[in-house]
Amino acid sequence: MERLSEQIMTHAARLSEGTPLAAKGLLHLGKRAAVDQALSRLAERGQLLRAGRGVYLRPVQTRFGTRGPSVEQAVEALAQQRGEVIVPSGIAAANALGLTTQVPVRTVYLTSGRSRTLRIGQQAVELRHAPKWQLSLSGKTAGQVVRALAWIGPEEAENAMRKLKAELPRGVLEELVTAAPQFPTWLARAVGKVVHG
DSSP states (O other), rough: OHHHHHHHHHHHHHHHOOOOBGGGGTTSOOHHHHHHHHHHHHHHHSSEEEETTEEEEEOEETEEEEOOHHHHHHHHHHHHHOOOOEEEEEHHHHHHHEEOOOOSEEEEESSSOOOOEEETTTTEEEEEEEEEEETTTTTTTTHHHHHHHHHHTTTHHHHHHHHTTTOOOOOHHHHHHHHHGSOOHHHHHHHHHHHHH
């Protein structure tokens, strides 16, 4: 069993910071039950961090001690590994776009997968299942606008969109108009009215 643990740690050392480990990705090293047990023991010893059910992360060694990987890197790697779309929440997008000065107290991401909470080092990261339209244009400024407006809500979306129109490049506005058919009616109306008005 110790040999399997060493193989897992050797494999983990080759991965970039924040890349999650899961038993299914380590089946080339041994049988599923043995891999599960080895991962669990490595987490008990502190050699791996248990981020959530079946998800482990390698702690990062610094000259100041051990810390968890960056949340952004871990979430991005998890999205790639699981084939999910995972994006920052609406309040984070609104803050990044200057639509609010509120800073999110909890770290929340929206996901195409199931809702769950991950532990990355000392930080709890909430993944909330979201409708497909809120996950559209992921990785783009236009996607941030969609999530920010969803958080702001129908009553204030048009005012927020007017504020953004002055600051956003024309290409971003065109992306929003192109994607508008997949949005709820209130959001598609706000986007169209402001961009074409």
